[in-house]
Amino acid sequence: MKEDNLSAFEDFFIVGFSDLPKLQVPLFAAFSLIYLMTLVGNLLIMITIYSNSHLHTPMYFFIGNLSFIDICGITIIFPLMLSRIFQNGTHMSLAECLVQAYCVMVMISTEFLLLSVMAYDRYVAICNPLRYMTIMSKAVCMRWAAGIWVLGFVTPVPHTVLVSKLTFCESHTVNHFFCEVPSLMKLSCSSTYAIETLSYILGAVELMMSFLLIIISYINIVSSILKMKSKGGRTKAFSTSASHLIVVILFYGSICSTYVRPTSSYSMQNNKLLSLLYIVITPLFNPVIYSLKNAEFKMALRKTKNSGQIAGTKTDSNIAKVVRKIDI
Numbered sequence: 001m002k003e004d005n006l007s008a009f010e011d012f013f014i015v016g017f018s019d020l021p022k023l024q025v026p027l028f029a030a031f032s033l034i035y036l037m038t039l040v041g042n043l044l045i046m047i048t049i050y051s052n053s054h055l056h057t058p059m060y061f062f063i064g065n066l067s068f069i070d071i072c073g074i075t076i077i078f079p080l081m082l083s084r085i086f087q088n089g090t091h092m093s094l095a096e097c098l099v100q101a102y103c104v105m106v107m108i109s110t111e112f113l114l115l116s117v118m119a120y121d122r123y124v125a126i127c128n129p130l131r132y133m134t135i136m137s138k139a140v141c142m143r144w145a146a147g148i149w150v151l152g153f154v155t156p157v158p159h160t161v162l163v164s165k166l167t168f169c170e171s172h173t174v175n176h177f178f179c180e181v182p183s184l185m186k187l188s189c190s191s192t193y194a195i196e197t198l199s200y201i202l203g204a205v206e207l208m209m210s211f212l213l214i215i216i217s218y219i220n221i222v223s224s225i226l227k228m229k230s231k232g233g234r235t236k237a238f239s240t241s242a243s244h245l246i247v248v249i250l251f252y253g254s255i256c257s258t259y260v261r262p263t264s265s266y267s268m269q270n271n272k273l274l275s276l277l278y279i280v281i282t283p284l285f286n287p288v289i290y291s292l293k294n295a296e297f298k299m300a301l302r303k304t305k306n307s308g309q310i311a312g313t314k315t316d317s318n319i320a321k322v323v324r325k326i327d328i
Contacts, residue, residue, distance in 0.1 A: 011092055011094070011172070012091065012092050012097055012179070013173045014176065014177070014178070016084060016087075016176075019175070027085065028086070031081070032082060034280055035079075037284060038070065038074050038283045039075075041287035042068075042071045042283070042286070042287055043067075044301070045063060045287050046067050046068065049300075051300075051304050052300040058132075059122070060291075061141050062114060062144075062145075063118070063290050063291055066115075066286060066290065069110055070282070073104070073107035073283060074280075076100060077100070077177070080178075081177050098164055101180050101184065104178065105155070105156035105181065107152075109151065109152045109155045110149060110151075112210045113152065114148050116209075116214050119213060119248075122221060122244075123217035123218075123221055124136055126220075126221050127220050127221065127224050151206075159181055160181075163181055163185065166192070167189050167190040176271065178279075180271075180275070207252065214248055218244075244290070247285060247289050250277050250281060251278050254274050254277035254278045255278055258274060
């Protein structure tokens, strides 16, 4: 197969949803609504946490970080995708593809680490409540957050550097709606062994270790819940824990299926659908699962609405409409 240096070919062709011409209008409407709901839901959480001092606790500190990650993650992809959804595909240079792929990996890596720390925070709160504020002090939380963000930005660097050195084949068509490392690897004529090995190592260290921490935390949480005397309390706690675990499993499962597997078994068409789980589903449902089902947060949300802190601007008006629709 003929090999080309990308500097000569200049760009990749991103198919997006141009292969589904009959569905472009409903897809545009659906993705626009999802993007708006995700932005409003996560912004609402951040505003409410910031505006209510009694929510300045470790749990809500990490939830605020999660909302920020979700906003950044979906904004990296959706505006560009929506602006070009009616076009017959679009072109992106290698530099643009690498920047987008790197930013997506930063958000994924950061969310992995953050979800594991949030599980540990819940474990300490439920299983060791008397020492909770000592173990999860403000200084400790700030160090956790700083470490998460630093690792989130550093971890994808080797992948990005190795991909930038690949030689690409004659076909530069990416059957996806954004650039990601596995898609670029699939188009490479040179060996991807180093990148795959790195993915397995980082997958074992970062993904599996963080997932293991979550599982261990929730095993201890469930054990403590079973000891509760109140049946209603057990039911509510189980419901919340199950919701959290479903989100975590969907997120981890879709990421592992995309990034931690041989390039030979990778299918762009299948992965386009799989990517919707971590690009669309988790950012959309995280606000509901982690905050909007919480009674304490609902009370703070009502207080924020009633005090008139969410009012005035067009954006605030949209948020206020969402607040009124929430059953509080």
